[in-house]
Amino acid sequence: MSNAAELTGKFGRRGLLAGAGVAGLAALVGCNSNTAPSGGSSGGKLTGALQVWGGVPGENGPDALCKAFEEANPGTKITYTRYVNDDTGNLKLDTSLSGGTPIDVFISYSPANLFKRVSNGLAVDLSEKLSATPELKKYAPGADQPANFFSDGKAFSVPAQASPSIVFVNQSMLEKKGITLGDSWTVDEFNDIAKEMSGDGVFGTMAPVGKAHLTLGPDMNYAEGGKKSNFSNPIFAEDLQRRLDFQAAKAAIDQKTVLAEKLETFTQSVFLSGRIAMLPSQIFITRYVSNTAEYPHDFITKAMPYPTLAKEGDKWSEVAIGDNLSINAKSKNQELAWEFVKFWMIEGGKYLIAGGRIPAVTGNASPTELTASLLGKDAEKVFDVKSFEHALFGKEPNVPVDTIFTAASEINTILKKYTDEVLLGTRTVESWVEAMTKDADAAIAAAK
């Protein structure tokens, strides 16, 4: 089975938001609807126990979601097990799945891991079930706007999250510099403002915004349908050169500091300690902004939409689908597992959004309600709430859905290695292009 899916897609979040219907996330505003599962194990009533493995800590939403499912379906028992979503955690899940540990539902957080599981027969084909469920048929193969990862034209998972990247801005620093931001900005405008906000020990941004992903969209690392790598495309070298220039101009944090402080993992610390003025990031950062006990800070955080190439917007947005729910092919409770997956998708959003995850299906919930749930109580003390609503929900995004994952892990490792070398000054950009192309092509060839 090939890792390359048959469909390359773009789809809009509005498409995702719509259609959850009566049973949808109207629950966010207090409607506690039951999924009223049919075809349960005894006379239409669901019974039984499920083992669910996910990477989000239980207290960040999954525990409450599982409890809600149990309450909605008396006679069921859901046990949620958290695995850490890193190399060893994923291996633990994989060995458990292949070794026969009774896991019924599992969640994959990267398409590469998902396809590894799918291509080894560990997940059930959900295509028919998705097609037959009005709220979820957008995720089935053949939908007008493909919104899911497919393998050989089949859907073996369903994405619970559609996570946009936005820019977190230190409002105080902005005011100090007398800069007024509009409702949107281009990549060049963002990068210019980052330079303007730099100085006095403050870096304008963690890193400049690149153009490769916005320009190339899905599968940007691959050429010729996945047979070759795409790093010889000049846009990669331009992005890398921009990072070097920003580093040299002290407008972005230098790589030595990034490595020494492990900032690729702990980006929130430099933003909340006031060492950078702006942070382009996914929205999980909101959790840390709210946590003033652990990250004390006295400024308001404003959100801006992710920069675009053109003023009127781009073909592709910086939004990623994720949190892919699958049913274990060896599960003995597949019917109950499917009802649980449906519940997670359709009603789970209200439990998970507070943990910083924007649900793929939001039903009838308004952007204002979603933003309020995301930012939590007393949000005004640390957030410019309106700006978050605008940045997250102001414009319909076109999500680039990757379809090729050949040697994805190897390419990521090679990419990090050579990019570090350039940013540390031991390799030139030209040499980066040559080495990246050679090694990534070799990794692709070896994986075939």
Place this chain on the structure above:
Amino acid sequence: MGWLFVLPNLVGFVCFTLVPLLAGIGIAFTDWNVVSGLSGITFVGFANFTSLLADPQFWAALGRTLLYAGLGVPLTMLGGLVLALLLNGPVFGRSVLRLVFFFPHIVNSIALGFVWLLLLHPTSGVVNLGLQAVGISDPPGWLVSQQTALITIILITSWAGMGFHCVIFLSALQGIPTELHEAAQLDGANRWQRFWTVTWRGLMPTTTFLAITSTIGHSQGFGLIAFLTAGGPGDSSTTLSYFMYQHGFQYYQFGYAAAVGLLSALGTLALTAFFWWFQKGRGLYT
């Protein structure tokens, strides 16, 4: 009846050592990604080994491992020996000092690594601030420089291991009969001659033991490397252990990773045999 006495230990050995060892050797000759389960194991003969031998990354990692062990083992042992010789004499606060030097050995390696990360921060670490204070305007990047990352890790692991070596050397020093020193002194041997003919030879079995265990430890060195540099920057601190981890845990090439492990184990075994052969006839009692 004798079998019953050895059975508990035998069961543990078979289950937790012998079977995994044989399985590891077997996997080295297969193509296996774990996710496929046992049914997905494909026998590939020596293909993993031939690929390895043609893989420049493997040779680079081997070179770094030889540097890591070749510099780290003697440095740790020498440091441990010097400390032991000092603490074996009349030193004020000897017991406290022994504890102080042994302390890094018992501290969690992640905690230890974290402290060094702070100390060696390129711009705000105490070490570089100190160097700048004495006029070195461009101090090393330590863990974030390709030129110095591996050397820095060697220094940290050596520092952390010295205390353990010191304690073992100390106990060995105290086992050397004082009569031998007295006799050598009566025969006119100077301090260096007494050390070389009595102390060093008396320490030979201990030195061999520490050389073997330390070499094995360095060939398996992973924790601090993973935490401090994750094999980087670039791949400047990717030793064989980390290379094996990458191929196993990140790329799911378990056959390839097992082949690395097997070659690494054979290399360590050869070095162990060498140490054993080398010490024969050179000690006081051998």
